Amino acid sequence: MEKRAYKDTVFAELARISGALSNPRRLEIVDLLAQGEKTVEKIALETCMSVANTSQHLQVLKAGSLVEIKKQGNHIYYRLSSDKVAEIWKLMRDFGTSRIAEINRVVKDFREQKQILESVTIDELIDKMEGGHVVLLDVRPEEEYLSGHIARSISIPVEQLLDRMAELPPDKTIIAYCRGPFCVFADDAVALLKEHNYNAVRLEEGFPDWKLKGLPVEMNA
Amino acid sequence: MEKRAYKDTVFAELARISGALSNPRRLEIVDLLAQGEKTVEKIALETCMSVANTSQHLQVLKAGSLVEIKKQGNHIYYRLSSDKVAEIWKLMRDFGTSRIAEINRVVKDFREQKQILESVTIDELIDKMEGGHVVLLDVRPEEEYLSGHIARSISIPVEQLLDRMAELPPDKTIIAYCRGPFCVFADDAVALLKEHNYNAVRLEEGFPDWKLKGLPVEMNA
DNA sequence: AATCTATTCAATAAATTACTTGAATAGATT
DNA sequence: AATCTATTCAAGTAATTTATTGAATAGATT
Numbered sequence: 001m002e003k004r005a006y007k008d009t010v011f012a013e014l015a016r017i018s019g020a021l022s023n024p025r026r027l028e029i030v031d032l033l034a035q036g037e038k039t040v041e042k043i044a045l046e047t048c049m050s051v052a053n054t055s056q057h058l059q060v061l062k063a064g065s066l067v068e069i070k071k072q073g074n075h076i077y078y079r080l081s082s083d084k085v086a087e088i089w090k091l092m093r094d095f096g097t098s099r100i101a102e103i104n105r106v107v108k109d110f111r112e113q114k115q116i117l118e119s120v121t122i123d124e125l126i127d128k129m130e131g132g133h134v135v136l137l138d139v140r141p142e143e144e145y146l147s148g149h150i151a152r153s154i155s156i157p158v159e160q161l162l163d164r165m166a167e168l169p170p171d172k173t174i175i176a177y178c179r180g181p182f183c184v185f186a187d188d189a190v191a192l193l194k195e196h197n198y199n200a201v202r203l204e205e206g207f208p209d210w211k212l213k214g215l216p217v218e219m220n221a
Numbered sequence: 222m223e224k225r226a227y228k229d230t231v232f233a234e235l236a237r238i239s240g241a242l243s244n245p246r247r248l249e250i251v252d253l254l255a256q257g258e259k260t261v262e263k264i265a266l267e268t269c270m271s272v273a274n275t276s277q278h279l280q281v282l283k284a285g286s287l288v289e290i291k292k293q294g295n296h297i298y299y300r301l302s303s304d305k306v307a308e309i310w311k312l313m314r315d316f317g318t319s320r321i322a323e324i325n326r327v328v329k330d331f332r333e334q335k336q337i338l339e340s341v342t343i344d345e346l347i348d349k350m351e352g353g354h355v356v357l358l359d360v361r362p363e364e365e366y367l368s369g370h371i372a373r374s375i376s377i378p379v380e381q382l383l384d385r386m387a388e389l390p391p392d393k394t395i396i397a398y399c400r401g402p403f404c405v406f407a408d409d410a411v412a413l414l415k416e417h418n419y420n421a422v423r424l425e426e427g428f429p430d431w432k433l434k435g436l437p438v439e440m441n442a
Numbered sequence: 443a444a445t446c447t448a449t450t451c452a453a454t455a456a457a458t459t460a461c462t463t464g465a466a467t468a469g470a471t472t
Numbered sequence: 473a474a475t476c477t478a479t480t481c482a483a484g485t486a487a488t489t490t491a492t493t494g495a496a497t498a499g500a501t502t
Contacts, residue, residue, distance in 0.1 A: 003405055004269055006331050010403050011245035011252075013324045014317045022243035023460080024232035031232075040479060048225055053461055055480055060459095065320040074470055074478060084316045091312060095305045096235045099286040103234045110227050182231050184224055244490080261449060274491055276450055281489095295448060295500055 020064030025049060026057050027089070033067060034086045034208035035140065035179050036147030037079035086208050097181065107181065114191045119204040122213060125175060134173045139189040140207070149207060150177065151216035158185045161192055173199045180206030241285030246270060247278050248310070254288060255307045255429035256361065256400055257368030258300035307429050318402070328402065335412045340425040343434060346396060355394045360410040361428070370428060371398065372437035379406045382413055394420045401427030 001009075021027060028047050032038065038046075044054035058078055061067040068081045080086055096103050111117070120128070128134055136153035138145045145155035156164050158178075168174055174193055178185035186202035193200035211217050222230075242248060249268050253259065259267075265275035279299055282288045289302045301307055317324055332338070341349070349355050357374035359366045366376040377385050379399075389395060395414055399406035407423040414421035432438050 001327075001331055001334070006327065006405070007249065007403060008245065009327050010324055011248050013321055013327075014248055014314060015243060015245040016321070017313055017317050018239055018242040018248065019244075021239040022236060023240075024229065024236040025460090027232050027235055027239065028228065050462075051479075052463080052481085055478095056460080059480080065317075071469085074476090076479065081320065082316075084312065084319075088309065088312050088316060091305065091309050092238055093235060095303075095309060096238050096286075098305075099302065100234050100237070103231055106222075106227065106230050106234075110222055113222070182228060184227070246490090271492075272449075273451085273493080276448095277490085280450080292499085295446095297449065 016064045017066065020061050020066050021089070021092070023057070023060075025053075026061055029054075029057060029061065030066065030080065030085065030089050031093075031180060031182070033078060033080050034089065035144045035206075037070065037077040039075045039077055041075075043078065083212065087212055090209060090212060093181070110184075111187055114187050115194070116187050116190055116202060119202045120175060121204045122210060122215070125203060126215075128173070128175075134175050135169060137168070137174050137176045137189065138178075138207070139176050139185045140178050140183075144179075144207075146220050148211065148217055148219040150210050151218050153177070158189045158192075161189055165193070165196055165198075168193075168198065170198065173201065175201055175203055177203035177210075178206055180208060237285045238287065241282050241287050242310070242313070244278065244281075246274075247282055250275075250278060250282065251287065251301065251306065251310050252314075252401060252403070254299060254301050255310065256365045256427075258291065258298040260296045260298055262296075264299065304433065308433055311430060311433060314402070331405075332408055335408050336415070337408050337411055337423060340423045341396060342425045343431060343436070346424060347436075349394070349396075355396050356390060358389070358395050358397045358410065359399075359428070360397050360406045361399050361404075365400075365428075367441050369432065369438055369440040371431050372439050374398070379410045379413075382410055386414070386417055386419075389414075389419065391419065394422065396422055396424055398424035398431075399427055401429060 021030065025047060029043055032043060032046055040055055040058060041051060043049075043058070044051045047054065049057070058067065061078075062069070065081055066085050067078050070077045070079065097107075111119075125134075136150055138149050138153045138155045139158040139161065140155075141157050142155060145153075145157075149155065154167070156167065174190075176186040176189040176193070178189075181204055183206060190200045190202045207217075242251065246268060250264055253264060253267055261276055261279060262272060264270075264279070265272045268275065270278070279288065282299075283290070286302055287306050288299050291298045291300065318328075332340075346355075350357075357371055359370050359374045359376045360379040360382065361376075362378050363376060366374075366378075370376065375388070377388065395411075397407040397410040397414070399410075402425055404427060411421045411423045428438075
């Protein structure tokens with residue numbers, strides 16, 4: 001094989017990976033699967049896509065080796081094929097957040113409309129946790145908490161928060177976290193908590209970011 | 222703005238980044254620009270593309286904020302907009318190398334045909350360098366060496382190597398490096414050196430990988 | 443001012459991609 | 473064995489992407 005054909009082959013293969021990530025819907029799927037494995041139907045539901053369309057996108061991700069499957073009972077569970085995928089996604093996400101002004105603008109506007117004016121980063125949080133005056137609240141759906149969560153966090157999915165708010169200590173700062181910077185669960189939770197006079201702040205990043213940093217987590221399987 | 226529209230906007234913006242990387246030719250351009258800035262014509266030449274086509278690909282990369290330009294004299298120089306881009310590319314490249322068997326197969330076949338049966342990684346090299354019995358040889362084009370190279374490496378572009386081989390000490394191991402794992406300059410150099418009874422090995426990674434690791438480099442502007 | 447040069451733009455054709463709809467399949471469950 | 477269910481496949485359409493060619497532009501250089 002000569003040089004040009006060699007390079008063409010190698011770069012074409014690599015483009016299968018980036019090609020798999022080149023679509024907004026598939027990025028959203030990757031972001032979602034970073035929380036843990038999910039069935040096709042669940043993914044379709046979360047991303048507001050038809051099941052057939054979701055399935056096709058998943059095939060593309062699988063062809064690019066970004067996801068793999070596990071058959072269980074009547075379902076097929078899709079999951080990221082390695083932490084490297086979450087890492088690539090995070091790097092791209094952070095690059096976009098720092099370089100594409102439009103992304104920051106949209107995020108800022110969206111949060112302002114919910115009166116969410118501040119957030120705390122993981123690095124800032126670690127300092128605050130020393131004092132012991134914060135509670136880490138996981139507001140993702142329960143199955144995601146069960147699949148893996150920040151060590152010593154407690155789980156109240158955002159849609160149950162109103163009913164279960166009494167479980168939270170009123171004298172501590174509540175740090176609500178969810179899937180990541182573009183997930184709105186924590187925004188909604190913080191807005192609700194504030195309405196009820198809690199001192200609440202959202203964590204800027206999500207569980208996958210915490211895990212990628214090698215910080216303490218509790219995982220199930 | 223409601224939740225779905227918000228997510229659609231954010232992920233669409235982010236897909237501009239991965240979309241820019243989703244094409245084999247553009248990946249090759251990124252790999253090339255990781256060596257340093259280059260004019261459109263140079264990029265076209267190196268990637269065997271027409272200038273017009275190269276220009277269009279560069280527009281896509283620019284729209285995704287992956288590259289930026291500098292006008293100088295009659296030329297426009299393109300460069301990566303940040304080290305983050307090289308980092309994303311490296312992560313994707315490593316993921317592909319570890320996950321896509323076809324890539325490894327093609328690389329292995331190509332090198333075998335040149336009798337290149339071994340290579341040394343950066344981590345392995347660092348151990349070897351302790352003894353002082355190795356020479357680091359940069360076989361990329363001179364302008365890339367000038368733009369930035371591994372500290373204490375010497376420059377002999379591969380196409381001059383036959384003429385200038387006397388500059389190399391015959392009693393030391395020559396570690397030849399180039400642009401990265403898919404670059405063939407180091408393979409060609411090692412093959413040539415071995416023919417002339419040098420003890421030569423290629424570095425698996427390239428200059429950008431060395432630089433990303435924070436290892437000592439000498440940069441020009 | 444005229445010319446030259448590097449780069450971009452515009453128009454086109456061919457190929458690929460995304461989504462929809464409805465049917466097919468393969469594995470459980472009854 | 474028949475049925476049910478989750479997922480994939482297939483066909484079709486509209487939209488997007490890629491590469492080619494040749495013209496346009498903007499900035500140097502003469």
